[in-house]
Amino acid sequence: MNEKHLFAVTALFDTPDEIIHAAHETTSAGYTRFDINTPYPVHGMDKAMGLKQSRLGVFALVFGLLGATSSVLFMTWVTLIDYPLVIGGKPFWSWPAFVPVAFEITVLLASVLSVVTMIVLYFKFPNNSHPLHDTPYMKKVSSNKFGICIQADDPTFNQKAVEEFLAKVGGKEIGPVFFDLEDLDHGQHIFDPKFIGVLALTAILVSGGTYFTFNKLLYMEPFSWMSAQAKLKAQRPSDLFTDGIGMRRPVEGTVARGFLPYPFKGKPDEAAKNLVNPLLPTKEVIDRGKTKFLTYCSPCHGNFARGDSRLAGQFPNPPTLHSDKVRNWPDGSIYHVITEGQNVMPSYASQISRDDRWAIIQYIRVLQRAHNAKESDLK
Ligand code: HEC
Numbered sequence: 001m002n003e004k005h006l007f008a009v010t011a012l013f014d015t016p017d018e019i020i021h022a023a024h025e026t027t028s029a030g031y032t033r034f035d036i037n038t039p040y041p042v043h044g045m046d047k048a049m050g051l052k053q054s055r056l057g058v059f060a061l062v063f064g065l066l067g068a069t070s071s072v073l074f075m076t077w078v079t080l081i082d083y084p085l086v087i088g089g090k091p092f093w094s095w096p097a098f099v100p101v102a103f104e105i106t107v108l109l110a111s112v113l114s115v116v117t118m119i120v121l122y123f124k125f126p127n128n129s130h131p132l133h134d135t136p137y138m139k140k141v142s143s144n145k146f147g148i149c150i151q152a153d154d155p156t157f158n159q160k161a162v163e164e165f166l167a168k169v170g171g172k173e174i175g176p177v178f179f180d181l182e183d184l185d186h187g188q189h190i191f192d193p194k195f196i197g198v199l200a201l202t203a204i205l206v207s208g209g210t211y212f213t214f215n216k217l218l219y220m221e222p223f224s225w226m227s228a229q230a231k232l233k234a235q236r237p238s239d240l241f242t243d244g245i246g247m248r249r250p251v252e253g254t255v256a257r258g259f260l261p262y263p264f265k266g267k268p269d270e271a272a273k274n275l276v277n278p279l280l281p282t283k284e285v286i287d288r289g290k291t292k293f294l295t296y297c298s299p300c301h302g303n304f305a306r307g308d309s310r311l312a313g314q315f316p317n318p319p320t321l322h323s324d325k326v327r328n329w330p331d332g333s334i335y336h337v338i339t340e341g342q343n344v345m346p347s348y349a350s351q352i353s354r355d356d357r358w359a360i361i362q363y364i365r366v367l368q369r370a371h372n373a374k375e376s377d378l379k
Pocket of ligand 1: 293296297298315316317318319320321323326334337338342343344346348352360
């Protein structure tokens with residue numbers, strides 16, 4: 001038989017008011033080693049028990065600061081030393097970009113490490129046994145009763161006196177709780193070699209099985225999903241070239257698909273002379289030109305190209321496209337303005353394909369003709 005030690009004397013109460021009162025009395029009577037167990041948090045209990053502010057907040061502060069500094073130092077190392085990369089023309093050490101990451105890591109470390117500290121330091125993990133576990137007292141206070149438990153290790157503890165005291169403050173079902181020294185180190189079984197061994201074996205089997213299934217089994221020939229390909233990955237070295245660099249510059253004189261260089265850069269006169277509209281003014285072309293004109297040009301030039309911008313003065317109003325000047329321009333000149341821009345009007349080369357630019361011009365011609373209709377057009 002194991003020897004039983006006295007852990008505490010417990011008493012039960014029926015209402016939150018009674019337990020708050022009892023806590024007050026216990027503090028006033030000078031007991032320091034006692035605890036209150038309630039089925040739900042009771043407001044004002046910390047004050048009634050004379051509890052000081054928890055030190056967990058200090059831990060959270062330290063972990064938060066650790067998160068902030070370590071993340072900023074890490075990003076500094078990445079952006080200045082390990083992989084300096086120009087992003088959007090910003091300086092390498094661009095602190096606004098660090099704010100979200102630093103914030104997240106601060107919150108993450110502060111919260112996760114505080115919980116770990118609480119469990120390990122305050123709750124003494126992995127020891128998860130407590131003399132009150134499995135007692136009738138604990139069953140009641142986790143259901144509908146409010147309990148107080150004055151511990152035997154209190155300096156002024158005297159079983160008889162405590163029992164009388166609890167009866168005086170209105171406690172019911174007053175009784176001692178004993179514990180077995182051997183039971184108390186339950187928790188150490190977590191480090192039992194057999195248990196750890198089974199845990200490790202399970203981990204190895206499960207992760208090995210998962211790895212094999214997802215990385216090998218699913219890709220066995222002939223169902224390899226074409227995953228085995230000789231290819232070059234961005235920013236990876238390659239044995240194919242003598243200098244070992246995988247990413248190459250384009251061969252000189254080559255042109256990327258869809259990126260034909262514009263031969264009349266800065267030469268509007270040559271554009272006017274040499275460019276010819278390849279599209280005929282068919283209904284499809286004009287419809288397409290109308291759509292694109294209304295999308296890209298009308299915000300500034302107005303729906304009918306009269307220069308009546310919808311932007312209400314937020315951008316300089318463009319001139320009308322019904323001027324004699326633009327009406328007499330060859331198509332190449334308008335094409336040049338769309339492609340290169342003109343003074344404050346920006347280039348639309350990256351938004352509008354070449355064919356669409358020519359279609360827009362056909363539509364502008366329609367608008368111009370409609371604005372300057374001749375007698376013969378009406379017949
Ligand atoms: C952001 C507003 C804006 C948009 C969008 C815009 N333009 Fe312009 N455009 C202007 C301004 C402003 C001018 C006058 C530029 C200058 O001072 O030379 C101009 C000038 C022009 C001219 C020359 C007119 C002349 O008399 O010199 C043409 C042609 C023209 N735009 C066509 C277009 C076409 C076609 C589109 C659609 C693809 C378009 N613009 C889209 C603002 C715009």
